[in-house]
Amino acid sequence: MQQRSDHSGAGAPQADVAVEVVGLHKWYGDFYVLRDINLKVARGERIVICGPSGGGKSTLLRCINRLEDWQRGRVIVDGVELTEDPKRILTVRRDVGMVFQHFNLFPHLTVLENCTLAPIWVRHMPKREAEALAMTYLVRVKIPDQVHKYPARLSGGQQQRVAIARALCMNPNIMLFDEPTSALDPEMKKEVLDTMVELAADGITMLVVSHEMGFARQVADRVIFMDDGQVVEVNEPKNFFDQPQHERTRMFLKQILN
Amino acid sequence: MSAIGGEFRVRGAAAHAGVFGWLRANLFSSPANAALTLVCILAIAWIAPPLIRFLFLDAVWSGEGRDACLASIAQPHPGACWAFVRVWxxxxxxxxxxxxxxxxxxxxxxxxxxxxxxxxxxxxxxxxxxxxxxxxxxxxxxxxxxxxxxxxxxxxxxxxxxxxxxxxxxxxxxxxxxxxxxxxxxxxxxxxxxxxxxxxxxxxxxxxxxxxxxxxxxxxxxxxxxxxxxxxxxxxxxxxxxxxxxxxxxxxxxxxxxxxxxxxxxxxxxxxxxxxxxxxxxxxxxxxxxxxxxxxxxxxxxxxxxxxxxxxxxxxxxxxxxxxxxxxxxxxxxxxxxxxxxxxxxxxxxxxxxxxxxxxxxxxxxxxxxxxxx
The missing domain is CATH 1.10.3720.10 (MetI-like)
Incomplete structure (x- = not known):
């Protein structure tokens, strides 16, 4: 913790704020990907970001662990302001888990090795300890008997659950989910969403880019609607679905619920 | 592709009809295949015998100098000079x-x-x-x-x-x-x-x-x-x-x-x-x-x-x-x-x-x- 405050350039870290995004702009030439995004995520808060594709949701998510850079604005994660400084970027990434649309498991490593790689090489954990840790998470995502298989032998839903376990093995404070179920068949969606619901019950901070409105209703503290690189609407799930404030939100919901 | 197909047929045919079945399934399965097989057999028949004669049958296996490997009445067509390789x-x-x-x-x-x-x-x-x-x-x-x-x-x-x-x-x-x-x-x-x-x-x-x-x-x-x-x-x-x-x-x-x-x-x-x-x-x-x-x-x-x-x-x-x-x-x-x-x-x-x-x-x-x- 004290290391984190060393790296923070922005005053004292606020203990109750997990992610703070201030005036974030990103553009390529004339094309704006993100326009003036302001967002404060409290610790333990669960946020679902939805909106039409190309609206900047994934880009915003990927700014939080700096897989994307930006032209203007600030992103502060757990009190560490992300800058060009590689040390800060690594500090944040070690603290933020990420789950991708296409799982991105390492195909040359077994399920267990996928999960122990970062604990061993980033956290410098002894191998046995890392394996024990990985097993507890693999049991939680219900893959305990497939740990010595290679990812290609697993179904999509199983792969995504392994990806969740892999991220959890770093004991992150914040989890980012970038469309975790949109590459999956309906029945596999359910097993992944169930895992995410369980995770949400543990009180970890979650930012989820997803069109799973059922999940948003059940789990989210706030739903964010993004379009055209802007945050159009931020609302509690009940209000968001039942009486959306903006015309664009209404249109989007109508399309997606049909 | 064809190698894999060939292997499949080998197993199936061998079980049924032995050597002849294997030959027919693998080497003469179609007119084109048969023609290619014949061409290859001819090519081997053309190349292999002189090669074997030169490398083994007519080869000179021992000797102390060039005389051993030169043509003479005893060996009108001397083959490979292995004696030279042995010495060197x-x-x-x-x-x-x-x-x-x-x-x-x-x-x-x-x-x-x-x-x-x-x-x-x-x-x-x-x-x-x-x-x-x-x-x-x-x-x-x-x-x-x-x-x-x-x-x-x-x-x-x-x-x-x-x-x-x-x-x-x-x-x-x-x-x-x-x-x-x-x-x-x-x-x-x-x-x-x-x-x-x-x-x-x-x-x-x-x-x-x-x-x-x-x-x-x-x-x-x-x-x-x-x-x-x-x-x-x-x-x-x-x-x-x-x-x-x-x-x-x-x-x-x-x-x-x-x-x-x-x-x-x-x-x-x-x-x-x-x-x-x-x-x-x-x-x-x-x-x-x-x-x-x-x-x-x-x-x-x-x-x-x-x-x-x-x-x-x-x-x-x-x-x-x-x-x-x-x-x-x-x-x-x-x-x-x-x-x-x-x-x-x-x-x-x-x-x-x-x-x-x-x-x-x-x-x-x-x-x-x-x-x-x-």
Missing amino acids: FSYFVYGSYPMGERWRVDLFFLALALGVVWLSWLSAPRRDVGAGYFFIALPILSFVLLHGAPLIGLAVVPTALWGGVLVTVVVAAIGMVFSLPLGILLALARRSDMPVVRLFAVAFIEFVRGVPLITVLFMASVMLPLFVPERLAPDKLLRALIGVALFASAYMAEVVRGGLVAVSRGQYEAARALGLTYWRMMGLVILPQALGVTLPNIVNTFIGLFKDTTLVFVVGIFDFLRTIEAARADPKWTAPTTTVTGYVVAALFYFVCCYGMSRYARSVEARLARAGRR
Whole structure:
């Protein structure tokens, strides 16, 4: 913790704020990907970001662990302001888990090795300890008997659950989910969403880019609607679905619920 | 495709109808196939008998000089002059390495063979120790053995006396051992975010690829002494070794780059999102996949390199092929068949080595595929 405050350039870290995004702009030439995004995520808060594709949701998510850079604005994660400084970027990434649309498991490593790689090489954990840790998470995502298989032998839903376990093995404070179920068949969606619901019950901070409105209703503290690189609407799930404030939100919901 | 289909049919047909069924299913399954089979049989019938006659039946197996291999009434059509190979064999292997010190070369061959087997046998015990042995202990041991170390009583043997298979193996081994890591570094540099690093890599790779190996070797051996006093110039063999290694690394860089491109962006992102540093990401996630994908091309480059080692003769180094050239010029053995016999030996040696590498690569590929990694 004290290391984190060393790296923070922005005053004292606020203990109750997990992610703070201030005036974030990103553009390529004339094309704006993100326009003036302001967002404060409290610790333990669960946020679902939805909106039409190309609206900047994934880009915003990927700014939080700096897989994307930006032209203007600030992103502060757990009190560490992300800058060009590689040390800060690594500090944040070690603290933020990420789950991708296409799982991105390492195909040359077994399920267990996928999960122990970062604990061993980033956290410098002894191998046995890392394996024990990985097993507890693999049991939680219900893959305990497939740990010595290679990812290609697993179904999509199983792969995504392994990806969740892999991220959890770093004991992150914040989890980012970038469309975790949109590459999956309906029945596999359910097993992944169930895992995410369980995770949400543990009180970890979650930012989820997803069109799973059922999940948003059940789990989210706030739903964010993004379009055209802007945050159009931020609302509690009940209000968001039942009486959306903006015309664009209404249109989007109508399309997606049909 | 057809090989796989063929295998299928072999099993099915063999069970039913024995040899004839097998022949019909595999060699005469269609008019086109039958025609090709006949052409191949004719070609074999045309080539094989004279070859067997020359290499074995009419061959001269022993003798002390050219007379044994010349045409005479007793042997109107003398075949391969194996007597010549028998007499010159140790020269082909050691070059002019002093007789009394040749056990050192044998020991080097043994140590190298141990390292190669240890590393290439994928289920060998303690392959990490094997890698340490191969990349650290073996080079030091080889240098001490081959070059000599007066401190421990091994006389220095100047590289001008080295020759034959010894030189070919040394040049090829050094080329392979250095070109792979250098090629990886160059490939990474070429994809780097840092413009200066990228520029250097591109300039080096494109320059070396744009120049024949012979030119590199000439530059190393002829031009270098023009700038550096002869006394300070490095050893001739060493210069050639450096030239070959740098040359091969430029090609290897392009091969590795092909593998890096084949690894999806998602792999880089997943590795970065876990907080891996650049080098850990490359070493643990990206390169193992990239090198696996591109293994056939790496071995292809190695095979090319192995054969390119013959070019060191242009700067006066007696590699295996050059020792055969030298031997066949010996007036004591001037006979029409000695030259051909020498070249047969050379072809056999290069073929066995290259085919071995190729088979090994195939078996590793099959193993990777079986592991379900692809």
